[in-house]
Amino acid sequence: MSLLTVVICTHDRAGLLERTLDSLDAALRPAAGAELLVIANCCRDGTHALLEARAQRPGGLPLRWLAEPAKGKSHALNLALREVHTPLLAFVDDDQRADPGFLQAIVAAAQAQPEAALICGRLVPDWDGREPAWVHDDGRYRIYPLPVPTFDCGDAGRWITPDIALPSGGNAVVRTEWLARIGPFSTTLGPVGHDLGGSEDSEWFLRALAAGARLWYAPQIVQRHYVDPARLELGFLLRLTRRRTASTVGLTGHGVPPDGVPLWAWRKLAGYAARALLSPGAARRRFFLMRAAAALGEVEGYRRLQRAARPGEHA
Structure with a gap:
Protein backbone atom coordinates (compact mmCIF):
# COMPACT_ATOMS: atom_id res chain seq x y z
CA MET A 1 0.00 0.00 0.00
CA ASP A 228 -8.57 32.96 -14.47
CA PRO A 229 -8.53 36.43 -16.11
CA ALA A 230 -12.32 36.69 -15.70
CA ARG A 231 -11.88 36.53 -11.92
CA LEU A 232 -9.83 39.73 -12.02
CA GLU A 233 -12.65 41.82 -13.45
CA LEU A 234 -14.17 44.23 -10.94
CA GLY A 235 -17.73 42.90 -11.16
CA PHE A 236 -16.60 39.36 -10.40
CA LEU A 237 -14.34 40.54 -7.58
CA LEU A 238 -17.24 42.30 -5.89
CA ARG A 239 -19.56 39.28 -6.17
CA LEU A 240 -16.87 36.90 -4.91
CA THR A 241 -15.93 39.12 -1.96
CA ARG A 242 -19.57 39.53 -0.91
CA ARG A 243 -20.37 35.82 -1.20
CA ARG A 244 -17.23 34.56 0.51
CA THR A 245 -17.51 37.04 3.39
CA ALA A 246 -21.14 36.09 3.95
CA SER A 247 -20.16 32.43 4.17
CA THR A 248 -17.57 33.08 6.89
CA VAL A 249 -19.91 34.86 9.32
CA GLY A 250 -20.62 32.43 12.12
CA LEU A 251 -17.47 30.34 11.70
CA THR A 252 -15.37 32.07 14.36
CA GLY A 253 -17.70 32.91 17.21
CA HIS A 254 -20.28 35.24 15.70
CA GLY A 255 -23.47 34.80 17.65
CA VAL A 256 -26.97 35.22 16.31
CA PRO A 257 -27.76 38.95 16.72
CA PRO A 258 -30.87 39.39 18.89
CA ASP A 259 -32.09 42.59 17.23
CA GLY A 260 -31.24 42.13 13.59
CA VAL A 261 -28.00 42.97 11.81
CA PRO A 262 -25.63 44.74 14.23
CA LEU A 263 -25.62 48.51 13.84
CA TRP A 264 -21.85 48.57 13.40
CA ALA A 265 -22.20 46.37 10.29
CA TRP A 266 -24.57 48.89 8.68
CA ARG A 267 -22.22 51.72 9.61
CA LYS A 268 -19.26 49.91 8.08
CA LEU A 269 -21.20 49.29 4.86
CA ALA A 270 -22.34 52.93 4.62
CA GLY A 271 -18.86 54.26 5.38
CA TYR A 272 -17.08 52.16 2.77
CA ALA A 273 -19.76 52.82 0.15
CA ALA A 274 -19.49 56.58 0.69
CA ARG A 275 -15.70 56.52 0.46
CA ALA A 276 -15.91 54.50 -2.76
CA LEU A 277 -18.23 57.08 -4.32
CA LEU A 278 -16.05 59.98 -3.26
CA SER A 279 -12.63 58.49 -4.05
CA PRO A 280 -10.84 60.33 -6.87
CA GLY A 281 -8.43 57.61 -8.08
CA ALA A 282 -9.12 54.20 -9.60
CA ALA A 283 -6.96 52.31 -7.10
CA ARG A 284 -8.58 53.96 -4.10
CA ARG A 285 -12.09 53.57 -5.53
CA ARG A 286 -11.51 49.87 -6.26
CA PHE A 287 -10.15 49.37 -2.72
CA PHE A 288 -13.21 50.87 -1.02
CA LEU A 289 -15.64 49.14 -3.38
CA MET A 290 -14.09 45.84 -2.32
CA ARG A 291 -14.40 46.81 1.35
CA ALA A 292 -18.03 47.77 0.79
CA ALA A 293 -18.71 44.40 -0.88
CA ALA A 294 -17.16 42.60 2.11
CA ALA A 295 -19.28 44.67 4.51
CA LEU A 296 -22.40 43.80 2.50
CA GLY A 297 -21.39 40.16 2.81
CA GLU A 298 -21.24 40.54 6.59
CA VAL A 299 -24.77 41.94 6.59
CA GLU A 300 -25.98 39.01 4.49
CA GLY A 301 -24.14 36.57 6.75
CA TYR A 302 -25.86 37.88 9.87
CA ARG A 303 -29.21 37.67 8.10
CA ARG A 304 -28.43 34.04 7.25
CA LEU A 305 -27.69 33.33 10.91
CA GLN A 306 -31.01 34.83 11.92
CA ARG A 307 -32.98 32.81 9.37
CA ALA A 308 -31.24 29.62 10.45
CA ALA A 309 -32.15 30.31 14.09
CA ARG A 310 -35.86 30.70 13.39
CA PRO A 311 -37.93 27.51 13.67
CA GLY A 312 -39.13 26.29 10.31
CA GLU A 313 -36.79 28.53 8.29
CA HIS A 314 -33.55 27.68 6.51
CA ALA A 315 -30.57 29.75 5.40
Missing part, protein backbone atom coordinates in the same frame (compact mmCIF):
# COMPACT_ATOMS: atom_id res chain seq x y z
CA SER A 2 1.18 3.52 -0.76
CA LEU A 3 1.82 6.00 2.01
CA LEU A 4 0.02 8.91 0.30
CA THR A 5 -3.19 9.44 -1.65
CA VAL A 6 -3.68 12.72 -3.51
CA VAL A 7 -7.38 13.56 -3.75
CA ILE A 8 -8.74 15.85 -6.47
CA CYS A 9 -12.42 16.80 -6.62
CA THR A 10 -13.45 18.17 -10.01
CA HIS A 11 -16.49 19.54 -11.82
CA ASP A 12 -16.47 20.18 -15.59
CA ARG A 13 -12.85 21.35 -15.81
CA ALA A 14 -11.30 18.65 -17.95
CA GLY A 15 -8.68 20.99 -19.42
CA LEU A 16 -7.47 22.30 -16.09
CA LEU A 17 -7.71 18.88 -14.50
CA GLU A 18 -5.40 17.44 -17.14
CA ARG A 19 -2.77 20.09 -16.29
CA THR A 20 -3.06 19.15 -12.62
CA LEU A 21 -2.67 15.45 -13.36
CA ASP A 22 0.30 16.12 -15.67
CA SER A 23 2.07 18.05 -12.90
CA LEU A 24 1.53 15.25 -10.38
CA ASP A 25 2.69 12.57 -12.82
CA ALA A 26 5.84 14.65 -13.45
CA ALA A 27 6.58 15.12 -9.74
CA LEU A 28 9.38 13.18 -8.09
CA ARG A 29 7.98 10.03 -6.47
CA PRO A 30 8.43 9.34 -2.75
CA ALA A 31 10.01 5.98 -1.97
CA ALA A 32 6.94 5.05 0.08
CA GLY A 33 4.69 5.46 -2.93
CA ALA A 34 1.78 7.73 -3.90
CA GLU A 35 -1.50 7.33 -5.75
CA LEU A 36 -4.30 9.51 -7.09
CA LEU A 37 -8.02 9.48 -6.34
CA VAL A 38 -10.20 11.77 -8.46
CA ILE A 39 -13.85 12.40 -7.60
CA ALA A 40 -15.83 13.59 -10.63
CA ASN A 41 -18.71 15.65 -9.29
CA CYS A 42 -21.62 15.82 -11.75
CA CYS A 43 -19.28 16.15 -14.72
CA ARG A 44 -20.75 16.50 -18.20
CA ASP A 45 -17.75 17.76 -20.18
CA GLY A 46 -15.70 14.69 -21.02
CA THR A 47 -14.02 14.42 -17.62
CA HIS A 48 -15.05 10.76 -17.31
CA ALA A 49 -13.41 9.85 -20.64
CA LEU A 50 -10.27 11.75 -19.66
CA LEU A 51 -10.02 9.94 -16.33
CA GLU A 52 -10.67 6.52 -17.86
CA ALA A 53 -7.86 7.13 -20.36
CA ARG A 54 -5.49 8.40 -17.66
CA ALA A 55 -6.21 5.42 -15.44
CA GLN A 56 -5.10 3.09 -18.24
CA ARG A 57 -2.02 5.10 -19.23
CA PRO A 58 1.29 3.47 -18.28
CA GLY A 59 3.98 5.39 -16.44
CA GLY A 60 1.79 7.76 -14.42
CA LEU A 61 0.85 7.61 -10.79
CA PRO A 62 -1.75 4.92 -10.03
CA LEU A 63 -5.11 6.61 -10.60
CA ARG A 64 -8.56 5.60 -9.42
CA TRP A 65 -11.65 7.70 -10.04
CA LEU A 66 -15.25 7.72 -8.85
CA ALA A 67 -18.33 9.68 -9.86
CA GLU A 68 -20.28 11.54 -7.16
CA PRO A 69 -23.81 12.36 -8.41
CA ALA A 70 -24.77 14.70 -5.55
CA LYS A 71 -23.80 18.15 -6.79
CA GLY A 72 -21.52 20.09 -4.48
CA LYS A 73 -17.81 19.94 -3.66
CA SER A 74 -18.46 18.87 -0.07
CA HIS A 75 -20.29 15.75 -1.28
CA ALA A 76 -17.27 14.89 -3.45
CA LEU A 77 -14.85 15.50 -0.59
CA ASN A 78 -16.85 13.31 1.76
CA LEU A 79 -16.85 10.46 -0.74
CA ALA A 80 -13.06 10.79 -0.93
CA LEU A 81 -12.73 10.66 2.86
CA ARG A 82 -14.54 7.31 2.84
CA GLU A 83 -12.41 5.91 0.01
CA VAL A 84 -8.87 6.76 1.13
CA HIS A 85 -7.04 4.03 3.04
CA THR A 86 -3.44 5.30 3.04
CA PRO A 87 -1.90 6.94 6.15
CA LEU A 88 -1.67 10.34 4.43
CA LEU A 89 -4.28 12.19 2.34
CA ALA A 90 -3.36 15.32 0.37
CA PHE A 91 -6.06 17.58 -1.06
CA VAL A 92 -5.28 19.24 -4.40
CA ASP A 93 -7.73 21.40 -6.36
CA ASP A 94 -8.33 20.79 -10.05
CA ASP A 95 -7.00 24.24 -11.00
CA GLN A 96 -3.59 23.89 -9.34
CA ARG A 97 -0.20 22.61 -10.48
CA ALA A 98 2.16 20.76 -8.17
CA ASP A 99 5.84 21.67 -8.22
CA PRO A 100 8.31 18.84 -8.97
CA GLY A 101 9.17 18.29 -5.31
CA PHE A 102 5.56 18.33 -4.09
CA LEU A 103 5.04 14.64 -3.29
CA GLN A 104 8.44 14.12 -1.69
CA ALA A 105 8.04 17.29 0.40
CA ILE A 106 4.74 16.02 1.82
CA VAL A 107 6.29 12.75 2.95
CA ALA A 108 9.36 14.53 4.36
CA ALA A 109 7.21 16.95 6.37
CA ALA A 110 5.02 14.14 7.73
CA GLN A 111 8.09 12.20 8.83
CA ALA A 112 9.80 15.25 10.35
CA GLN A 113 6.68 16.38 12.27
CA PRO A 114 4.96 13.27 13.65
CA GLU A 115 2.83 15.44 15.98
CA ALA A 116 1.24 17.22 13.03
CA ALA A 117 -2.21 15.87 12.24
CA LEU A 118 -2.49 18.45 9.46
CA ILE A 119 0.16 19.88 7.14
CA CYS A 120 -0.13 22.74 4.68
CA GLY A 121 2.29 24.21 2.18
CA ARG A 122 2.88 27.23 0.04
CA LEU A 123 0.27 28.14 -2.59
CA VAL A 124 1.19 30.85 -5.09
CA PRO A 125 -0.60 32.36 -8.13
CA ASP A 126 0.40 30.87 -11.47
CA TRP A 127 0.85 34.27 -13.13
CA ASP A 128 1.22 34.19 -16.92
CA GLY A 129 1.46 37.90 -17.75
CA ARG A 130 -2.18 38.40 -18.72
CA GLU A 131 -3.13 39.72 -15.29
CA PRO A 132 -3.78 43.49 -14.82
CA ALA A 133 -0.96 45.49 -13.29
CA TRP A 134 -2.93 46.37 -10.14
CA VAL A 135 -2.75 42.78 -8.84
CA HIS A 136 0.94 43.35 -8.13
CA ASP A 137 0.41 46.61 -6.22
CA ASP A 138 1.77 46.55 -2.69
CA GLY A 139 0.80 50.05 -1.60
CA ARG A 140 -1.88 51.38 0.69
CA TYR A 141 -4.75 50.52 -1.65
CA ARG A 142 -3.68 47.07 -2.76
CA ILE A 143 -6.44 44.48 -3.12
CA TYR A 144 -5.98 41.71 -0.59
CA PRO A 145 -6.79 38.92 -0.40
CA LEU A 146 -6.65 38.42 -4.13
CA PRO A 147 -9.34 36.27 -5.77
CA VAL A 148 -6.57 33.79 -6.60
CA PRO A 149 -6.05 31.53 -3.57
CA THR A 150 -2.67 32.31 -2.01
CA PHE A 151 -1.02 30.98 1.11
CA ASP A 152 2.52 31.89 2.12
CA CYS A 153 3.69 32.05 5.73
CA GLY A 154 7.35 32.57 4.90
CA ASP A 155 10.40 30.44 4.27
CA ALA A 156 10.54 28.64 7.61
CA GLY A 157 8.35 25.82 8.88
CA ARG A 158 6.08 26.71 11.78
CA TRP A 159 2.96 25.70 13.69
CA ILE A 160 -0.18 27.44 12.39
CA THR A 161 -3.17 28.49 14.50
CA PRO A 162 -6.41 30.17 13.40
CA ASP A 163 -5.22 33.57 14.61
CA ILE A 164 -2.32 33.31 12.14
CA ALA A 165 -4.06 31.87 9.07
CA LEU A 166 -6.07 28.96 7.71
CA PRO A 167 -5.01 27.25 4.48
CA SER A 168 -7.37 26.54 1.62
CA GLY A 169 -8.85 23.11 1.16
CA GLY A 170 -6.70 22.43 -1.92
CA ASN A 171 -3.50 22.97 0.03
CA ALA A 172 -3.65 20.53 2.92
CA VAL A 173 -2.50 17.13 4.07
CA VAL A 174 -4.18 15.12 6.84
CA ARG A 175 -3.20 11.93 8.62
CA THR A 176 -6.17 9.71 7.92
CA GLU A 177 -6.20 8.37 11.48
CA TRP A 178 -7.72 11.77 12.37
CA LEU A 179 -10.61 11.65 9.91
CA ALA A 180 -13.04 9.96 12.30
CA ARG A 181 -12.38 12.63 14.93
CA ILE A 182 -12.73 15.54 12.53
CA GLY A 183 -15.77 14.28 10.66
CA PRO A 184 -17.06 15.08 7.16
CA PHE A 185 -17.15 18.40 5.34
CA SER A 186 -20.30 20.46 5.82
CA THR A 187 -22.66 19.98 2.88
CA THR A 188 -24.38 23.30 3.64
CA LEU A 189 -21.14 25.13 2.83
CA GLY A 190 -18.84 25.04 -0.17
CA PRO A 191 -19.28 25.55 -3.89
CA VAL A 192 -22.01 23.84 -5.89
CA GLY A 193 -20.88 23.58 -9.48
CA HIS A 194 -18.90 26.72 -10.23
CA ASP A 195 -20.81 29.11 -7.99
CA LEU A 196 -19.03 31.32 -5.48
CA GLY A 197 -19.71 29.29 -2.37
CA GLY A 198 -16.95 28.59 0.09
CA SER A 199 -15.88 28.12 3.72
CA GLU A 200 -16.39 24.35 3.85
CA ASP A 201 -12.62 24.03 4.20
CA SER A 202 -12.29 26.74 6.87
CA GLU A 203 -15.07 25.17 8.93
CA TRP A 204 -13.40 21.75 8.60
CA PHE A 205 -10.01 23.10 9.68
CA LEU A 206 -11.51 24.91 12.66
CA ARG A 207 -13.28 21.74 13.73
CA ALA A 208 -10.05 19.76 13.38
CA LEU A 209 -8.06 22.22 15.48
CA ALA A 210 -10.82 22.31 18.11
CA ALA A 211 -10.52 18.51 18.31
CA GLY A 212 -6.83 18.83 19.16
CA ALA A 213 -5.22 18.52 15.73
CA ARG A 214 -2.01 20.47 15.19
CA LEU A 215 -1.29 22.18 11.86
CA TRP A 216 2.27 22.43 10.53
CA TYR A 217 3.32 24.77 7.71
CA ALA A 218 5.95 23.25 5.41
CA PRO A 219 7.09 25.83 2.81
CA GLN A 220 8.80 23.17 0.70
CA ILE A 221 5.35 21.86 -0.31
CA VAL A 222 4.54 24.15 -3.25
CA GLN A 223 1.58 24.41 -5.61
CA ARG A 224 0.68 27.04 -8.21
CA HIS A 225 -2.93 28.15 -8.63
CA TYR A 226 -4.38 28.87 -12.07
CA VAL A 227 -5.26 32.52 -12.64
